[in-house]
Amino acid sequence: MKPFGYLRPAGVQEAIDALAAHPGACFLAGGTNLVDLMKLGVTAPHLLVDVAGLPLRTVDETPDGGLRIGATVRNSELAAHAAVRARYPVLSQALLSGASGQLRNVATTAGNLLQRTRCLYFQDVSKPCNKRTPGAGCPAREGAHRDLAVLGHSAHCVATHPSDMAVALAALDAVVELRGPDGERAVPVTDFHRLPGDRPEQDTVMRPGELITGVTLPPPSPGGRSAYRKARDRTSYAFALASVAAVLEVEDGVVRHAALAFGGLAHRPWRARAAEQALLGADATEETYARAADAELDSAEPLRDNGFKVRLARNLAVSVLASLTAPSVRTGPS
Template sequence: MKPFAYVRAAGLHEAVTAHAGRPGSRYLGGGTNLVDLMKLGVESPTTLVDLSRLPLDEVEELPGGGLRIGATVRGSDVAAHPLVRARYPVLSQALLAGASGQLRNVATTGGNLVQRTRCPAFQDVSKPCNKRAPGTGCGARDGVHRDHAVLGYSAHCIATHPSDMAVALAALDADVELYGFQGARTVAVTEFHRLPGDHPERDTVIRPEEIVTAVLLPPVDPGAASLYRKARDRASYAFALASVAAVLALEDGVVRHVSLAFGGLAHRPWRATRAEERLTGARPTPDAVRQAVEAELSRARPLRDNAFKVPLAHNLACDVLGTLARGAEGGTRTP
């Protein structure tokens, strides 16, 4: 056990000041990821700044019909919230597909967004990992990489982001609210997580002392339906090999709005902009959906052991979009 200091912050400014004033400090929410990494020796914080007592534990309805989900709201509470279930079923479905009930009862919304990859090379301090120790190499590229990225990776890192919730938020065009010494700001979820490039150690665009304070959901389109689906090695408590979150609205049988995001394929939730562009204004026939998804996944570069992810993601996306299209044509809002 390595000793560390502990600060229980009573306010945002106190938390930011405590974090910035102690090199090597880390914010602590539910701890379901950070504590594991401390046990593995991946993280060795000098100070834990506990955010659990901050007033960030509410789900609030915003003017115009959106929602503000505080950063310390637990995953189980978000998934079960009546307004989330009614307006944003894709988010509730994604949360229920992630982790176990016990973990969802502890894990926070903010912590879910900033959790680290579950790449075995990252979690094993005996292996090289540019994300954990920049410049040491990528132990996964020539090692075990069945679960790793097929989109957006670099020569320095092939890890994937593990969150189910973030994939749904990407499809919903949500924003992340942040607070730091420069005040509050918001960042689109689709821009919050970085692709690895030359700096895989930087998971997000968050500044060193900033705190995730909330997730902001836009007003729901009354004509839209949404759905989340996940493929994994076992029925529960497993990370996605591939997942899909989609929102679809039709008008006179034509796609008025579509958003599609993949999980398990990249360093961040992958927003399928090529597929969306092809489908918008078109009739969502099986052929049209298939061609749009193929266009998106044509940029995939599978590795030695994970080429199966491309047809898996393709079939998931076609199934999800087809289900939503049939539901819309049948007059039902949710499948």
């Protein structure tokens, strides 16, 4: 076991200052991913700054009718929150499809966003990996890549982001609140995670020493419906082979608003802008949904063993969008 220090700060600024004063330190909240990576030897922080006790564990109404979710709100708490279930069902569904009940009771909002890939090569320190050791190579491209990316990957990395929650947040146009040595800033979830490019070791756009303090959701559209669906190898406790989060508003049989995001296909939650453009103003039919999905997935570049993901994601998107057109779908508060 590698020794490390432990600090429980009294406030947010103390936590930020501690990280700035100790290069190689990490924030710790639920620890459901970080502790696993420490056990595997993937990461070895010199100091853990425990932010779980900071006053960041509430879900609050915003003046414009949205919600602000504190960084340390547990996944199970958020999934069960009355306002989330009623107004953002896509988020509640995504949270409940992730991990197990025991893990959801510990995992936090910020930790979920910051969890790292489950690529086998990243987690095995006996294997080379550009994400873990820049310049080492990416054996996944020619090796075991069935579960990995078909969109947005590079010669340096084909890893996928494992979060379900982040996919729903991308479709909801959520915004991540950050606080660090240079002050506060806000980053849309759709811009928060990076594609690998030639810097796969950098998962997000966070700056050194920054702490996620919360996530804000804009007010839901009065006529909008939303849903999340996930395809995986087994019914529970498995990461997505492909997933879809969708928000759809239909009026007189025509799509007036559409937001679509894919999970399990890329290095970050994949906001399907081409599909959304194809949906907007079109008839709300399965044929339209299929054309929209194809417009997005035509740019996919599957590897030897994961081409099935393209059709899987297409079928999921069509199914989810069609379900949102059905009159029985839950729409939120009446």
